Amino acid sequence: MIKVSIIEDEPQIRKILCKVIENQDGFQLVSESGSFSEAITDFNKFYPDVVFVDIDLKGESGLECAKVMTQLNPKLKVIFATAHSEYMANAFEIYAFDYLVKPFDVERINRTLKRIKEHTLESDNAENVIQSEKHGDKLMIKGKEQIAFIDKEDIIFIERKESSTIIVTKDEVYKTSVSLGSLEEKLDSKDFMRSHKSYIINLHRITKIEPYGRWTYVVKFKGTSESALMTSKCYEEIKKMFG
Numbered sequence: 571m572i573k574v575s576i577i578e579d580e581p582q583i584r585k586i587l588c589k590v591i592e593n594q595d596g597f598q599l600v601s602e603s604g605s606f607s608e609a610i611t612d613f614n615k616f617y618p619d620v621v622f623v624d625i626d627l628k629g630e631s632g633l634e635c636a637k638v639m640t641q642l643n644p645k646l647k648v649i650f651a652t653a654h655s656e657y658m659a660n661a662f663e664i665y666a667f668d669y670l671v672k673p674f675d676v677e678r679i680n681r682t683l684k685r686i687k688e689h690t691l692e693s694d695n696a697e698n699v700i701q702s703e704k705h706g707d708k709l710m711i712k713g714k715e716q717i718a719f720i721d722k723e724d725i726i727f728i729e730r731k732e733s734s735t736i737i738v739t740k741d742e743v744y745k746t747s748v749s750l751g752s753l754e755e756k757l758d759s760k761d762f763m764r765s766h767k768s769y770i771i772n773l774h775r776i777t778k779i780e781p782y783g784r785w786t787y788v789v790k791f792k793g794t795s796e797s798a799l800m801t802s803k804c805y806e807e808i809k810k811m812f813g
Contacts, residue, residue: 571598572690575618577635578651579604579628583672587622587651590679596687606630613639618646620667620686625652636666641785641801644767645751647686689749709756711737711746718744722761726791727798728753728770740793763807765789765800779805 574591576599578584584602591599597620601612606627613621621639625632636648653672668682709720724739730750737744737753754764765771771789778790779800787800800808 572596572620572686573598573600573616573618574620574622575599575601575603575609575612575616577603577609577621577623577627577632579624579626583624583651583674586674586676587679590676591683594680594683597683604628606635609635610638613642617643619690620647620649622649622651622670625650637785640767642803644764644769644801646767647689649682709737709753711744711748720744722757723772723774725757725762725772726775726794727772727789727796729798730768738794738796763804765798765804769798769800771798771800773808773811776808779808 574597576584576587576591578587581604584604588599588602591597600616600618603609603612604627609621609623609627621636623632623636627635632650632652636650640646640648647667649668649670650666651670651672651674667686670678670682707722709722709725711718711720720737720739724741726738726740728738728750729736733747735746735748735750735753737746750764750768750770754762754770757770761773762770763773766786769789772791775791775793776789777792780788780790782788782799785802787802787805789798789800791797
């Protein structure tokens with residue numbers, strides 16, 4: 571079941587969203603909330619896979635609320651549901667899965683839920699794209715015309731950028747359509763960390779971690795001038811790990 575939370579301060583809108591979600595197979599509505607604080611409390615309690623978030627929560631920012639939640643769970647799928655279309659660009663800066671404008675078209679919501687289900691199935695069926703169980707020290711990625719074998723220890727970090735995934739190694743950079751979630755499953759958590767919604771990093775390659783805003787850090791590595799992002803939650807884990 572795909573767990574869904576609704577964060578919306580208008581009861582009537584919540585009712586519409588609840589009805590649509592409950593009528594979709596494969597989805598479970600786990601919580602409803604109408605404010606920033608309630609949303610974070612529910613998020614920590616139910617840990618949903620998907621959240622519908624209004625931009626304006628009784629004067630509080632739904633964008634900021636979504637940022638906090640994606641820091642806590644980089645895999646979270648965020649769908650903004652709002653009357654404010656002018657915030658669309660800001661929403662997609664935090665990798666929103668979709669942006670629904672009120673008044674809602676029920677079919678439009680259904681299409682979004684269908685896409686989420688398809689995306690989840692693609693991740694679950696990633697064995698058709700990546701195979702590494704028999705070669706634990708290598709990651710094999712199938713492309714349209716070739717197969718790349720990457721030594722896992724050579725991976726510095728992996729970034730999800732637009733519709734592609736970029737694998738940065740000490741010698742080369744690889745591009746694939748495979749999701750970060752699928753790659754994460756093939757990497758040992760003792761060596762790699764999902765440091766952010768858009769990044770997986772090699773723990774052995776880190777040279778420096780610096781603050782970057784209130785909730786985020788920048789990670790520097792040995793072997794590349796490129797950097798990655800890290801959430802505050804992962805930063806605390808790193809401190810315990812190496813402390």
